[in-house]
Amino acid sequence: MSIEKPLRAVNELLLSLTESSVPLLTETSAHILSAGGKRLRPRLVLLAHAAAGGTDIDDVVPLAAAVEIIHTATLVHDDINDNGTLRRGRETVNSRWGGTFALLTGDFLFTKTYEIMTPYSRELNQILARASRELVEGETLQIKAARDGKIDQATYFEIISKKTASLFMACAELGATAAQAPQEWIDALRNYAFHLGLAFQIIDDVLDLVADPGQLGKNAGVDIAQGRGISVVADGGEAGAAVAAKPAITLDQDTAPAPLKEGLLPGDSLDKAIQKGHAKAKEYAQRAIDGLNVLPESAALDELRALARTVIERDH
16 A cells, blocks of 8 residues: 555645744744654554554544654754754754754644644543653653663663654554554554564664764764663663563673773674674564564555564665
């Protein structure tokens, strides 16, 4: 199936939502939203809805826009925390307008989700609210752990479960719930999205080690410079995601790189981090694909499987 038309509708809605009675907010919001991006999360909402039997995809275009706005707002705030200067191939909001206006732009974008979600049910609003809370929790855990120098395996996976996988799960759950799918299908799509989110973030952290800013469209080396990310996961054994109803996560001790103290990783540790990251991402992508077997075959289901493969093969 083709979701390019509803994706264009999502983009049009996003740009219309930048309008504010304060011209500066219109300008800053349009700056980041018009830069594009992967639109992976809106795509996941639309595909989950179709795979779960949804018949009117236009009904979920605003839901797809809502998750992208939340994601974009977190990027604006992340760039403040990281002193980022490049995002989606453009100068960051904080770099061009300063941290205060960037903070307010992120807040403005977050408030736009209230407007979008007003017509929808309490259940759908709760799904998005829960994911938004976990996003903030994950980012807080990440910053605190990096500052304390105490990022271990369990903490790393709790962080990425909350700050990345939680919104992926919300995307799938929003689409499937809006389609009034059976609970078994909703659970399967949530499980798919959870593992997809883990795979996506691990590859993101690998790319932070190896890609250049022009390739990524954002600053590279941020995680390694701040002592966080896949490069600092050092200890072996079981590592629980520490999020209710989410599967346990483990890493193999023999491939774990030495922890990063400061500066760059030694070459052998860098190679191990990259190899381990790719291996785990592939494992989670395969788990995501395998979990879809309970749903009826469809073009949308095929696209979800392809999406999992694309996530681990990407170079930006």
